[in-house]
Amino acid sequence: MGKTTFAIRHGWDNRFWLAFVATSWLAIAMGFGTPIAERFAGKAPYVAPIILVAHVFVYFGWMVLLTTQALLINRGRTDWHRKLGVAGAMLAVLVSATGLGAEIYSQRYWAHTDPENVRFFTFPLYVLIAFSLCAFLAVRARRDPAAHKRLILLATSAIMGGPYQRWWGHAIDQVTGTGPFNTWAHLYTGMNVLMIVAAGYDLVTRGALHRIYRIAIPLLVAGQFATIAIWYSGWWPPLVRSVLGIPPV
Template identity: 35%
Template sequence: MVVLLTGSVVLGFARSYYFAGFVHAPLPSRMIHVHGVIFSLWFVVLLVQTFLIPAGRVRWHRKLGLVSYGVAALVVLFGVLAAIDSLRRGVGIGSFDLSVSFAISIMDMVAFGIVIFSSYRARHRPSAHKRLVLYATLSLMDAAFDRWPYEQMRMHFSAHTYVYFGFLFFPGFYDLVSTRRIQKSTLWAFLLIATLYEVRIPMGSTHLWHLLSHAVAE
């Protein structure tokens, strides 16, 4: 799953970021550059952490865990700062207005923050820990899936929703096949992320959120 998610990120941002020179990519602001570096660093650390376990380097995995959670904190911080930067520059997500776009970005950070913090608390319970880390990462994937080259793949853009939820459902399917029941960590993390995914657009359309967005943009 980690390899698939990392590949999905590269596929989504290949043209605009990774193959466009990475640090030299023509991004709209310095904040978005920093956000891109931190976001990418999370996947590098995640890959390393994932492969340390089957390699038998559990002690290294635990030591690097402190660095991993430091990177996770930066993901949240710079994710929020990047959302504010886009709001102030008047750049929305797709056809959504600025308030809704801001809500989408913030809710992604809320989902990631809650689940990744829960994974830290479950670090001594490997079964729950690895599922929560995976779901925390899945909560970040919306932007990457939105940028897949759907036209070249002869698919309609609406397919991104099915792709996203397909990934969200997969750990539950794995649980059913491997343990014949859905683990509690899988269930609640899925429900949280799916709920925030569904409520962020209606929330971003409310008068109160418009007032908040306007205040932040000033």
């Protein structure tokens, strides 16, 4: 359906967004609650570097901003919503930059005890690339509310991959076993469920998928499959070690 005929607003939208925000906070609590508690209790495997601390604050800052923006729209304060959008653009850059730095540090640490862990680097790279692209396009589409909010949803769904795979991953492993399909399901089920729900909401409330979902969701899923292929390739581990300065095994 074209831009001129796709309904920008629906009476259920506020509740949908508040539900999305609430379930995102739940996923963070379930996925990151234990690691955060262990870190505060001094039981973490390594002392958090500054870049990791910064990433945690920026990540939570994004979620606080998302929550605030959803509440402002719920109250009809679109003027404040637009002003805070500037902060969202800056936070998106910081989420990507600190996330990459934190993951590089983590890879260098875990490589000493688990040489195969460098394969995992495909997942955070995918998350950061997907988030960055969707957030950038959301900023560009800020004058197109229907496109803007769907891109924000997709960007946030990407960075929800971490908490969901920590929360659901073990249960998924019990069903799918091991191998490429298991790796894909373990890492991306949470993000894909969010995208399916978002697409289903469009179909129920608008009778069609917005063009953003028609284009972005297949590309995001294709990117997931690409990361799994890279994960199981022979050239990826030595490349990661070379780029990150990790000694070869």
